[in-house]
Amino acid sequence: MLQPRERHFRSLSPHGFHRVVYREWGHPLCPRVVVCVHGLTRNGRDFDTLARQLCDRFRLLCPDMPGRGDSEWLPDANDYVFPTYLTTLTALLVHADVEEVAWVGTSMGGLLGMVLAAQRNTPVTRLVLNDVGPAIAPAALARISGYVGLDPVFESFAALEAHIREVSAPFGALSDAQWTELARTTARQCADGRWRLKYDPGIAVPFRSSAAPPDLWAVWDAIRCPTLLLRGAESDLLTPQTAEAMRARGPKPRMIEFPDVGHAPMLLTPEQIAPVAAFLQGDEAPRPAKPDRIVYNRGAEPR
Numbered sequence: 001m002l003q004p005r006e007r008h009f010r011s012l013s014p015h016g017f018h019r020v021v022y023r024e025w026g027h028p029l030c031p032r033v034v035v036c037v038h039g040l041t042r043n044g045r046d047f048d049t050l051a052r053q054l055c056d057r058f059r060l061l062c063p064d065m066p067g068r069g070d071s072e073w074l075p076d077a078n079d080y081v082f083p084t085y086l087t088t089l090t091a092l093l094v095h096a097d098v099e100e101v102a103w104v105g106t107s108m109g110g111l112l113g114m115v116l117a118a119q120r121n122t123p124v125t126r127l128v129l130n131d132v133g134p135a136i137a138p139a140a141l142a143r144i145s146g147y148v149g150l151d152p153v154f155e156s157f158a159a160l161e162a163h164i165r166e167v168s169a170p171f172g173a174l175s176d177a178q179w180t181e182l183a184r185t186t187a188r189q190c191a192d193g194r195w196r197l198k199y200d201p202g203i204a205v206p207f208r209s210s211a212a213p214p215d216l217w218a219v220w221d222a223i224r225c226p227t228l229l230l231r232g233a234e235s236d237l238l239t240p241q242t243a244e245a246m247r248a249r250g251p252k253p254r255m256i257e258f259p260d261v262g263h264a265p266m267l268l269t270p271e272q273i274a275p276v277a278a279f280l281q282g283d284e285a286p287r288p289a290k291p292d293r294i295v296y297n298r299g300a301e302p303r
Contacts, residue, residue, distance in 0.1 A: 032058045034102045035101045106267075107264055135245075139236050157189075172261035232262045235261075
């Protein structure tokens, strides 16, 4: 089975430098580079399946954001904010010697991609947003607040996996093997044999202190690169109303909805990976005068 190269670098937060780990797939000199950034409590291993499918055509960089996965925890939890993350991602591009990238971002990773894509002289040339947009539904934030930062301890891996299946049920009907792999890459085993989640509970501090969901419509309207919007049809974070508004303004993306999935599609199945691969390769169908909406049905071509 193909395996990535694990690399690391140092980035800066207000309270010093921190070690950031990322995984690199594909030929290190391939000029077609894709950065894949995960959601709030996840890590770069979420993109293993996608990267294995694309690494014969692209070089992929999949970081563990600060406080997640194998990256270092920050000494002050108040530094788990966008300025720190944007500095980290800029340092990633410098360390990897990359000037232009396509971007695949799930949830928080998509928001970070939006902010970078909206900047003058942005390095982002193509943007895939996975179930996130410039307005976030309060109900989703309340759901996430119910589990982020709790730092549970599990007596066995089976108990850990049961927890992951419960809190991540919106991911959809994954196979047993997929759930086991998601649990394995999200966890760490302690010296006493018990299991903990592989992220700093402190990431919840700034998340819970936010007075209101961010309004990023001005950021959205500033994006000019080709954009693909993915949505779980049952998502409680990216509402149908927000998705339709996104299609009508800013980069006016093509949207693909996946049935029987909430927040967020995990890009583990052929029907979820295929449209992303086509978009990154520039093979998607010509854009119609009016933005289109595509629904993917299992076992069928997009329509």
